[in-house]
Amino acid sequence: MKFVDEAYIDIAAGDGGNGCVSFRHEKYKEFGGPNGGDGGRGGNVYAFADVNLNTLVDYRYSKRHEAKRGQHGMGSDMFGAAGDDIVLKMPVGTIITDAETGEVLYELLTPGEMLMIAKGGEGGFGNMRFKSSINRAPRQKTPGKEGERKSLKLELKVLADVGLLGMPNAGKSTLIAAISNARPKIADYPFTTLHPNLGVVRVGPEQSFVVADVPGLIEGAAEGAGLGHQFLRHLQRTRLLLHLVDIAPFDEGVDPVAQAKAIVAELKKYDQALYDKPRWLVLNKVDMVPADEREKRVKDFVKRMKYKGPVFEISALTREGCDTLVKSVFEHVHKVHRSEQPPEEVDPRFQDV
Structure with a gap:
C-alpha cells in the first residue's frame, strides 16, 4: 500500500537507414568508382528527469513513442541524416521497469538527469565502404539495423507535494x-x-x-x-x-x-x-x-x-x-x-x- 502513480508505454528507437549502391557518372570519367553513402543512425529515446513534473498522467493517454528512422544513404558520397531523437520528460523519482519481466531498468533520481532508454539502430554501409584494390566496383551494401523496442512500466512513488x-x-x-x-x-x-x-x-x-x-x-x-x-x-x-x-x-x-x-x-x-x-x-x-x-x-x-x-x-x-x-x-x-x-x-x- 503505497502512493503509486503508474503508466505503461511502448517505445521504439528509430531504425538505421540503409546503405546505398551508387557509382559516379561524370563526363570523361569512364571508371568513376563507387560513391554510395552510408545510412544514418536511427533516433534514440531518452528519459529526462524534470523537476517541474509530479505525475505520470500524460503517459496514461499517450502510450506509443517512436523516434525517427535514419535517412538512407545516397550517391555522390552522401551519408543519410540521423533520425531525430525524442526526449520523454518524467518526474524525478520515476522507476522504469521492463513490463514483461519486471526487471528494473532505470531510475531517474537526480533532477536534470537524462538517460538513453532505447538506442537507435546503426546505419547500413554503402558500397563505397567495400571498395578495395581487388574490388573496384563493389555492389555490396548493408541494411540499417533495427532500433530497440521496449514495453515499459513507469512507476512513481511518493509523488505528493x-x-x-x-x-x-x-x-x-x-x-x-x-x-x-x-x-x-x-x-x-x-x-x-x-x-x-x-x-x-x-x-x-x-x-x-x-x-x-x-x-x-x-x-x-x-x-x-x-x-x-x-x-x-x-x-x-x-x-x-x-x-x-x-x-x-x-x-x-x-x-x-x-x-x-x-x-x-x-x-x-x-x-x-x-x-x-x-x-x-x-x-x-x-x-x-x-x-x-x-x-x-x-x-x-x-x-x-x-x-x-x-x-x-x-x-x-x-x-x-x-x-x-x-x-x-x-x-x-x-x-x-x-x-x-x-x-x-x-x-x-x-x-x-
Whole structure:
C-alpha cells in the first residue's frame, strides 16, 4: 500500500537507414568508382528527469513513442541524416521497469538527469565502404539495423507535494474531491480511508500540485495501530502538511483540540523531521458552526493548540475558503520547487573577470 502513480508505454528507437549502391557518372570519367553513402543512425529515446513534473498522467493517454528512422544513404558520397531523437520528460523519482519481466531498468533520481532508454539502430554501409584494390566496383551494401523496442512500466512513488492529515471523518476525502480530480469514497459516518487518494489540483495553465489524502490517523499510529502507520513514512518527502480538523464534530463529547494534539504527538513520535515539516492548520466544516460563534470558536481552538502558523477556515462541502487555501498552497509548493532546482551553470567565458 503505497502512493503509486503508474503508466505503461511502448517505445521504439528509430531504425538505421540503409546503405546505398551508387557509382559516379561524370563526363570523361569512364571508371568513376563507387560513391554510395552510408545510412544514418536511427533516433534514440531518452528519459529526462524534470523537476517541474509530479505525475505520470500524460503517459496514461499517450502510450506509443517512436523516434525517427535514419535517412538512407545516397550517391555522390552522401551519408543519410540521423533520425531525430525524442526526449520523454518524467518526474524525478520515476522507476522504469521492463513490463514483461519486471526487471528494473532505470531510475531517474537526480533532477536534470537524462538517460538513453532505447538506442537507435546503426546505419547500413554503402558500397563505397567495400571498395578495395581487388574490388573496384563493389555492389555490396548493408541494411540499417533495427532500433530497440521496449514495453515499459513507469512507476512513481511518493509523488505528493501536499499531505492531508487528520482524524477519521475530518473531511479529508471531501476536501480532496472538492479541489482536485480525485473521486474518493465519501460518507456521512466516521470511517477511515483504506487507501490513499491522490489528486492533481489545477491552479492555472501549467500550474498544479499533487495532494494526497492519507488514511486517518488514530492515537498509537506510530506504534502500528490502525492504518495510518503504513503511510506516515510516505509523508516524509512531501513539501507541506495540511492538518485538517473537524471544528464542529457530531459527537458533543469529542474535543477537537485533544484530537489535533494527538495527531501532532504521533508525528513527533514517529519522526522528528516529519514533525518539523511545514504544517498548516485547516479548520473544516465551518458551515456547521453558527456565524456568531465561528470567530470565537476558532480563536479558542488556536489558543488552546498554542499554534502560531497559518490558519485556514474552510468548508470542504460548500467550498467556502477552498480557493484561498489552494492558492496559498500552490505558492508555497512552487517556491519550494524552485529552491530545489539545481543552479544554472554559467559558461566561464561569460563570467566577470
